[in-house]
Amino acid sequence: MAEPSIIPYWRSCVVIRKISIGLFCVFFFVTLTACKLGVSHEPAPETVKNASTGFSNKALTIAVFEGAYGKSYWEEVVKRFEADYPGVRVNIIANPKIMDVIKPMNIAGNPPDFLYAPFTESTNMVRSMIGSRSFMDLTGLFDSPALGQDVPLKGIMMDGILDYARPYGDGKVYMAPNYVTTEGLWYNKALFKEKGWSPPRTWDEFWALGEAASTEGIALFTYPGVYPGYIGSMLWSSIASESGVAGVEAIMNYEKGSFGTPEVKRVLELFEKMADSGALMPGTVALNHTQAQSEFLKNKALFIPNGSWLEGEMKDISRAEGFEFGFLLTPTFEPDDPQFARISFEAMFIPEKAKNKELAMEFIKYQYRDDIIRLNAEKSTGVIAVRSGAELAKDSLPASVYDSATVFERGVQPFLFEWRVTPPTPFSINDEVFNPINTVMKGDMSVDQWIDHVEKTFARLRDLLDKVK
Structure with missing residues (x-):
């Protein structure tokens, strides 16, 4: 259970x-x-x-x-x-x-x-x-x-x-x-210096960077498709930036409609756009964490969601010459939107x-x-x-972990995301939320269907909680 x-x-x-x-x-x-x-x-x-x-x-x-x-x-x-x-x-x-x-x-x-x-x-x-x-x-x-x-x-x-x-x-x-640890997106600082690219602050800059990278034969994004929960390193901080603390708290407590608000849907549509635009590294959904991270180290993709353990975990893995880990906060829709970083x-x-x-x-x-x-x-x-x-x-x-820490001196807001406890269930709430991402990325599920799936799961959990009141 x-x-x-x-x-x-x-x-x-x-x-x-x-x-x-x-x-x-x-x-x-x-x-x-x-x-x-x-x-x-x-x-x-x-x-x-x-x-x-x-x-x-x-x-x-x-x-x-x-x-x-x-x-x-x-x-x-x-x-x-x-x-x-x-x-x-x-x-x-x-x-x-x-x-x-x-x-x-x-x-x-x-x-x-x-x-x-x-x-x-x-x-x-x-x-x-x-x-x-x-x-x-x-x-x-x-x-x-x-x-x-x-x-x-x-x-x-x-x-x-x-x-x-x-x-x-x-x-x-x-x-x-x-x-x-602290979580967010990671990239190769040396590659960015070589190409004259700047780390994106907004999603528009993120997509523009993807277009530039595609001309170099580099995908914009990858993640461990076998373990799509890694997406949580960027999803919850993105939702916090768009909907505020109250919106995230509503999701943590399975409130009705919380996963389908206009603000949350706007964030979820980023993943649909990633699939539709070809920004996702080919083969991503079949890769485990080590495989996805290894491809990232070879400059096959610009960004990967992960925690500050990444550099140490991959210390013995071959990589592109001169590879230098860099930490990036999740982009926002507007340049003055607040930024959050998840800690654990x-x-x-x-x-x-x-x-x-x-x-x-x-x-x-x-x-x-x-x-x-x-x-x-x-x-x-x-x-x-x-x-x-x-x-x-x-x-x-190391420099990358230092960068992931100093963001909090610049007004970035740290937070922990944890689901409300329920009686034992035959399913994992994380699986119910994150597993559909692969289906969305393959073009076999719409964001509306993803929302509907999660909202039905939330309803089941609310029913369980009502029974133990």
């Missing part, structure tokens, strides 16, 4: 919130540190000696998703943890399909002690486990002291991030935020039936130590959601 959301109604109505630019500069300077490899590791001044004293169970099993951030960080942090906690032995399970791997363990009532997996993993098991309250309450963990500091763990976290770690509306924290985070969990919760909590705390945050940036190109993240990893900032 798929869970459409992990975010409850009490918060979904205010998920796009007014937070000071200063706080979001902190957030995104943290994100900036994600993507440069090879930084020398500094010795940890707060290394704990004989820290395992008091842990009766010194065996810890951790399960981690091996995705864009890889697994080398987890392998190294396990070595550090075992060295700092003498006698502790950590069994690490890392796999791109980690939820499939641990499913038999969960069914047998013997889950791992610690889990890192993104909310968007393909099985929807993380969302389902949240929906069935299968994870441990971590409120006490965040109230307890941070390692090596005289403040509670929650006191070192990025401002406001724990608000998004309370899925049930009871004020309790059930997930530990780690990787943070991933999380760590402790299953409710874990055998060694005590040591698992210590392992989570360990992730927030200064030296470990540096290690994370070095090994995974990821960065943790703490206030000091920018300073700790500032030497790891």
Whole structure:
């Protein structure tokens, strides 16, 4: 059963919130540190000696998703943890399909002690486990002291991030935020310099650029057709720019007609135009994320929607000579329209039936130590959601990720998009919204049909919600 959301109604109505630019500069300077490899590791001044004293169970099993951030960080942090906690032995399970791997363990009532997996993993098991309250309450963990500091763990976290770690509306924290990112469009800055092109601010400039690129044999746009949810990196920010915060909140809450307003329809028609004008890179709908991104790196398309993990994820993939990642905010219809950028985070969990919760909590705390945050940036190109993240990893900032952060200093508004929670459903709301994009791109579905499909899905979800009132 798929869970459409992990975010409850009490918060979904205010998920796009007014937070000071200063706080979001902190957030995104943290994100900036994600993507440069090879930084020398500094010795940890707060290394704990004989820290395992008091842990009766010194065996810890951790399960981690091996995705864009890889697994080398987890392998190294396990070595550090075992060295700092003498006698502790950590069994690490890392796999791109980690939820499939641990499913038999969960069914047998013997889950791992610690889990890192993104909310968007393909099985929807993380969302389902949240929906069935299968994870441990971590409120006490965040109230307890941070390692090596005289403040509670929650006191070192990025401002406001724990608000998004309370899925049930009871004020309790059930997930530990780690990787943070910003999303938008990405392009090759070197190619633009070579051709004398300027990044587009408006959609008219976007289309004009597509015409110029077509004379060079380059498509305007591509995306991972096998995973069309990547379009969310630009769709929601486009709708926010056109319809305002209220329009996006209405969609998040499945309000009747919210996906078919004139403002939203205007945005959806951009994709129809992309198909009709031949701007889409041929073969896009059959490509997975790695394939689409690889073609993008070869200058087969000017733009691809993605997050700030992209440069690190593709670090070992061949590309056009001199390729230079660039970040672009989603264009707007008018040059003075407000611009938005979607932000997101991933999380760590402790299953409710874990055998060694005590040591698992210590392992989570360990992730927030200064030296470990540096290690994370070095090994995974990821960065943790703490206030000091920018300073700790500032030497790891690639230009593209820096650009994705500094937009918030120029009045761009950050937001998180999360669906209102519903009872379990046999479908995924993200699939219902994004899968039709491929059909639209192939010319087999109109925007009106896309809207009708989503509105019918919204009606089903409203009916479910009415039954549990």
